Amino acid sequence: MAAINLPIIDISNPHDPSVGKAMLDAAAKYGFLYVASQSTDFSPEDVETAFGLSKDFFASPVEEKATCRITPNNRGWSGMHVETLDPEHQRIGDFKEGMNFGEFIAGKAPQPLPPSLSPHEPTLDRFTTLCRKTCNRILTLLALGLQVDPTFFTTRHDPIHGPSGCTLRFLHYPSITSPETAFYKHDEDVRAGAHSDYGSITLLFQQPGQPGLEILTPEEEWAGVPVDPGQSSNGQGQGQEGEYAFPPILVNIGDLLSYWTDGLLKSTVHRVVFPLSEQRAENEQDRYSIVYFCHPVNTTELVPVPSKIVDAHREGRKESEDDKVGFGGGAGYLVPGKRALTASEHLQARLAATYTY
Numbered sequence: 002m003a004a005i006n007l008p009i010i011d012i013s014n015p016h017d018p019s020v021g022k023a024m025l026d027a028a029a030k031y032g033f034l035y036v037a038s039q040s041t042d043f044s045p046e047d048v049e050t051a052f053g054l055s056k057d058f059f060a061s062p063v064e065e066k067a068t069c070r071i072t073p074n075n076r077g078w079s080g081m082h083v084e085t086l087d088p089e090h091q092r093i094g095d096f097k098e099g100m101n102f103g104e105f106i107a108g109k110a111p112q113p114l115p116p117s118l119s120p121h122e123p124t125l126d127r128f129t130t131l132c133r134k135t136c137n138r139i140l141t142l143l144a145l146g147l148q149v150d151p152t153f154f155t156t157r158h159d160p161i162h163g164p165s166g167c168t169l170r171f172l173h174y175p176s177i178t179s180p181e182t183a184f185y186k187h188d189e190d191v192r193a194g195a196h197s198d199y200g201s202i203t204l205l206f207q208q209p210g211q212p213g214l215e216i217l218t219p220e221e222e223w224a225g226v227p228v229d230p231g232q233s234s235n236g237q238g239q240g241q242e243g244e245y246a247f248p249p250i251l252v253n254i255g256d257l258l259s260y261w262t263d264g265l266l267k268s269t270v271h272r273v274v275f276p277l278s279e280q281r282a283e284n285e286q287d288r289y290s291i292v293y294f295c296h297p298v299n300t301t302e303l304v305p306v307p308s309k310i311v312d313a314h315r316e317g318r319k320e321s322e323d324d325k326v327g328f329g330g331g332a333g334y335l336v337p338g339k340r341a342l343t344a345s346e347h348l349q350a351r352l353a354a355t356y357t358y
């Protein structure tokens with residue numbers, strides 16, 4: 002198993018060019034980085050409360066969850082094995098269940114909520130607002146790193162310009178000893194198949210003691226990504242001075258942003274497994290994760306970002322073969338005479354490949 006050392010970036014000042022450079026370097030090298038939890042817009046209570054809602058929802062009766070089953074608009078509940086992230090290699094769908102929420106509008110969910118969640122609509126709305134704010138910091142820093150207008154990405158993600166594919170997702174992966182994983186075959190199955198994400202950036206919240214994420218290194222080896230690389234908390238949710246902290250948020254670049262930057266930013270392939278530490282654990286836990294997929298406004302045309310750094314990358318790449326980006330990224334070649342894809346066309350093409358509704 003390869004080891005990888007992802008940086009933990011403090012995003013409290015999104016206007017600091019040196020932080021922008023560090024962010025860009027990590028995004029171009031690994032496609033993954035952590036942001037320090039205390040430097041984001043979330044309080045530990047926000048994160049704890051959201052995980053609590055997720056657990057309550059997944060523990061609710063299946064008939065209730067079934068009332069909000071996922072539909073082709075990508076919103077709602079998907080049960081065990083409904084999603085297959087790597088259909089070419091998986092004999093069975095992912096060992097997980099998920100709940101997707103579309104963009105909240107004026108405090109309201111854009112879809113029916115099940116009984117366990119409907120009283121908590123304001124809490125869910127607040128959480129998505131904080132996700133958006135934190136994404137705006139990251140997008141501002143990436144623009145600084147690319148030496149374009151610092152608002153280049155944030156204006157194109159601003160909901161005042163129209164709807165987008167932004168999605169909040171709760172995920173539940175049963176533990177290794179759960180009856181639901183009884184027929185899981187190690188070395189053959191995965192909890193979530195290898196894939197790259199579809200949007201611009203993704204935020205991933207994980208919980209101490211619930212590992213599982215792996216990323217594919219440039220050497221094509223799987224590397225485990227720790228939940229808590231050890232600097233923000235002691236693994237029990239306690240910060241160094243004893244105050245409650247949550248593990249850093251893992252951020253990754255999605256296919257769309259990779260495409261938009263002509264492959265400079267990497268949309269890295271990742272998956273979820275039972276790592277060896279989990280297979281040997283005495284108190285193995287279910288894994289709960291919360292994911293926020295950030296997307297530009299649907300109508301955004303993905304004309305390559307007008308950055309000298311992107312131009313230089315494009316020039317350099319012509320001489321090499323190295324333009325493999327994620328699974329669905331690909332570099333955003335602009336075919337002469339054709340207009341660029343829009344953000345929503347890009348997303349629809351990627352979604353069509355992975356769900357059996």
Ligand SMILES: O=C(O)CCC(=O)C(=O)O
Pocket residue numbers: 170172193198205214271273290292
């Ligand atoms: O649950 C996780 O850790 C990863 C989830 C993920 O990669 C996804 O939903 O795209």
Ligand SMILES: [Fe+2]
Pocket residue numbers: 196197198271
């Ligand atoms: Fe993912």
